[in-house]
Amino acid sequence: MAVLVTGGAGYIGSHTAVALHDAGHEVVIVDNFANSSPRAVDAVRALTGGALSFVEADLLDEAAVRGIFEQHEISEVVHFAAHKAVAESVQEPSRYYRNNLGSLLGVLEAMLEHGVDKLVHSSSCTVYGQPAVLPVAESAPVGAASPYGWTKLMCEQIITDVCAVRPLAAVMLRYFNPVGAHPSATLGEDPNDIPNNLVPLVMQVAGGRRERLAVFGDDYDTADGSGVRDYVHVVDLAEAHVAALEVLAAGHDGAAAVNVGTGSGSSVLEVIEAARRATGRPIPYEIVGRRPGDIAKTWAATDLAREFLGWQAKLDIDDMMRDHWRWHSQNPDGYGR
Ligand code: UDP
Numbered sequence: 435m436a437v438l439v440t441g442g443a444g445y446i447g448s449h450t451a452v453a454l455h456d457a458g459h460e461v462v463i464v465d466n467f468a469n470s471s472p473r474a475v476d477a478v479r480a481l482t483g484g485a486l487s488f489v490e491a492d493l494l495d496e497a498a499v500r501g502i503f504e505q506h507e508i509s510e511v512v513h514f515a516a517h518k519a520v521a522e523s524v525q526e527p528s529r530y531y532r533n534n535l536g537s538l539l540g541v542l543e544a545m546l547e548h549g550v551d552k553l554v555h556s557s558s559c560t561v562y563g564q565p566a567v568l569p570v571a572e573s574a575p576v577g578a579a580s581p582y583g584w585t586k587l588m589c590e591q592i593i594t595d596v597c598a599v600r601p602l603a604a605v606m607l608r609y610f611n612p613v614g615a616h617p618s619a620t621l622g623e624d625p626n627d628i629p630n631n632l633v634p635l636v637m638q639v640a641g642g643r644r645e646r647l648a649v650f651g652d653d654y655d656t657a658d659g660s661g662v663r664d665y666v667h668v669v670d671l672a673e674a675h676v677a678a679l680e681v682l683a684a685g686h687d688g689a690a691a692v693n694v695g696t697g698s699g700s701s702v703l704e705v706i707e708a709a710r711r712a713t714g715r716p717i718p719y720e721i722v723g724r725r726p727g728d729i730a731k732t733w734a735a736t737d738l739a740r741e742f743l744g745w746q747a748k749l750d751i752d753d754m755m756r757d758h759w760r761w762h763s764q765n766p767d768g769y770g771r
Contacts, residue, residue, distance in 0.1 A: 435507050436460035437679065440493060440541060441514030443470035445623045446556065446612055446671060448478050450512060452621065453672035455482040459679070462506045464499075465515065466492040469626060471769035477620040493537035496544075503548040510552040510682065512675050513541055516585065519630065520560075520727070523582035534585035538592060546600055552682040553604040554675050555593055557691065558586045559664070561608060564729035568699075571735040572608070572691050579727055590691060597689040605678035605686075605743070610664035610695030610734050612671050614754040615761030622761030623668075624768030632705060633665070633754070637762040640715040647717065649702050651724035654731065660702035662731035664695035667749035667757070677745040695734025696747040705751070712755035713763075 437454050441447040442463030448470075451461050455478075463475060463486065479486050487506060491498035493515050502508070516534045517523065523530040538555075545553065560583045561576040578584040593604045613633040615622030625634050638644040652659035674694045700708070710717050739745050749757075 435509035436462045438462050438508045438511045440464050443474040447514040448474045448621050449668045449672040450675045451478045452481045453676050457676045462487040464489045473769035493540050499540045499544045503544045512554045514556045520580045520582045523580050527581035530581045538589045551601045554678045555606045557606045557608045559608050559610045561587050569733050569735040594689040604689040606691045607694045610666050612668045613665050614667040614757040619760045619764045636709045640713040647719040648722045649719050652721045658701050658703045662699035662701045664733035666695050667754045670747040674745045677743040692738050693734040697736040699733035708751045708755045713759045
């Protein structure tokens with residue numbers, strides 16, 4: 435029996451495929467390389483001693499998805515495959531809705547047809563917007579500020595509705611800000627075009643590819659005025675998926691949304707400081723205006739992750755910067771797409 439990892443060539447998916455293998459699971463990856471590289475699959479294969487099945491397919495292709503379930507003995511699914519660029523989703527909403535909702539629906543329907551009843555789903559802390567109360571708990575009000583955010587919320591709703599009436603149990607992991615890389619430096623984040631996220635940009639400045647970082651605002655209601663996020667090491671995040679599958683295997687019923695963060699926030703300026711320590715590079719920056727749509731601060735309540743999943747983050751911001759830098763400095767062009 436195998437775990438199907440959709441989007442398993444992606445940043446979080448590839449790290450999770452390795453973690454699942456290390457925990458004793460058989461793994462089947464499906465990916466269409468829409469935003470990932472075949473070299474990530476090679477890297478997962480190298481880290482897992484070759485024990486990996488891979489299928490290149492688009493999850494919108496119903497026949498291909500059915501084929502995966504016919505050809506492999508799938509017992510559980512970890513569903514990552516989705517478009518994830520917020521700004522792009524504003525420009526191309528219908529493409530985002532079609533891809534992110536359609537992929538989930540295709541996978542869900544194939545699961546139900548084949549009696550596969552355990553799902554771990556990638557969700558996001560974006561569903562909280564700017565929380566009124568911090569740390570933000572899973573019971574906080576949810577909403578969305580972009581088509582991307584809506585797809586995350588709608589996917590949670592679809593899964594919840596299906597779990598209510600069909601033999602399906604699901605854990606929906608609401609990721610905070612994933613950073614870092616596998617300690618081997620053979621797996622990491624490989625943003626195409628110009629990265630949008632803070633840490634990949636910081637690493638490009640450290641590596642000399644970019645002259646300075648633009649810090650988007652120093653007038654937020656935070657200790658140093660810059661935005662605060664709960665950064666979580668991708669290796670810890672991968673382990674949360676293993677823990678979620680264990681909870682499902684133990685017979686948990688229904689659909690549960692669970693935060694995956696460290697429980698503490700770092701400001702942009704603190705991230706720059708941590709990156710300076712990890713890289714030994716100066717990392718020049720300038721303060722510019724706020725980025726439209728940004729929230730001031732968020733960090734996760736981690737009680738449910740601890741109590742329900744038995745999971746908590748082990749790695750801190752210094753570990754994240756060290757591992758992200760090792761990956762970036764050894765692979766400045768990522769997988770070299
Ligand atoms: N940020 C920044 N400069 C950049 C990119 C991001 O100051 O070039 C800030 C951003 O305003 C936010 C934090 O870094 O406070 C994290 O941004 P990211 O896009 O990585 O994550 P998100 O905003 O989606 O949580």
